[in-house]
Amino acid sequence: MALTEQDIARLARLSGLRLDSGDQNRARQELDRILGLIEELQAVDTAGVEPMAHPLAAHQDIALRLCDDTPDPAQTPEQRDACMTNAPAPHQGLFLVPTVIE
Numbered sequence: 001m002a003l004t005e006q007d008i009a010r011l012a013r014l015s016g017l018r019l020d021s022g023d024q025n026r027a028r029q030e031l032d033r034i035l036g037l038i039e040e041l042q043a044v045d046t047a048g049v050e051p052m053a054h055p056l057a058a059h060q061d062i063a064l065r066l067c068d069d070t071p072d073p074a075q076t077p078e079q080r081d082a083c084m085t086n087a088p089a090p091h092q093g094l095f096l097v098p099t100v101i102e
Contacts, residue, residue: 003028004037 007026012019019027054062075083080093089096
């Protein structure tokens, strides 16, 4: 899948980047290479291959250092208020943020 100049211009606009024509050309070439690698990976037949939890699991035993999945006890309103003392605009235990989408 090759990207067009319009695709690159749209991606630049969406990401807030200002790219001149040279930068757009270089970005298009690099993204085309990345998409080519993704197409190569998708073409590999992985039927019967068991998923790995870690990329090195096929070569060595990996002990994952995961914490126990236990819920934290419910916080009291006092604990919540103490945690939110540094929040710029807390309101009734919630973070107030500026409107992004009108």
